[in-house]
Amino acid sequence: MILYDCKLAPSPRRARMFAAEKGLDLETIEVDLGSGEQLSELFTQVNPRCTVPALKLDDGTVIAENIAIADYLESVHPEPPLIGSNPLQRALTLELNARIEMEGLVALAEILRNSSPGMKDRALPGPHNYAQIPELAARGRARFQNFFPMLEQQLGSQEFLLGDRFSMADITAFVVTEFATWVKESIPSHCPSVQAWHQRIKARPSAEA
8 A cells, every 4th residue: 555645734644643553554655735746647647636645555546535544444454443343433433533624624724725825826625726715714713713622622531532542533633733833723721631632642653653
């Protein structure tokens, strides 16, 4: 398997952390998003949607969505379970992961892509150019103010977001938390459980993947 990666981007970091937690050492090919390499003819032959991560299997099949990559790796390498070992665990993990993506990752992307001069006319990822909408950056920042309080409520006194089991939801939330610094957002002091949780995840070897 080959993982098309970008060390600086948050989305491929999720795939790297997931693979690392599974104990997998994937071959990687770096795609330079800063120079627009994802739009090159060479890469569009791999993933016409021009996004990373993309996981190329030994038979040439390419999986190009984080959730699909995670589901595939979980299926072929079930231990340790990161999505869940029974139907209820899977459902709860996928539900929370979707909330974290929508309320955290998408909100941050709205801020960055609609305010960064380097992303002029690249307000959405993919093969097509879209103009920035400054109002969406403002809305994204307003939305993100609710993200850490949501995690604080979810955590309570638990070790991880879903109790005593580390999951894909923890990976996604951790990457969102690290990504937030790109737009000068950080865990507020009134979310001490999130602060402690972040330090626990940061100490895991996969955080360096």
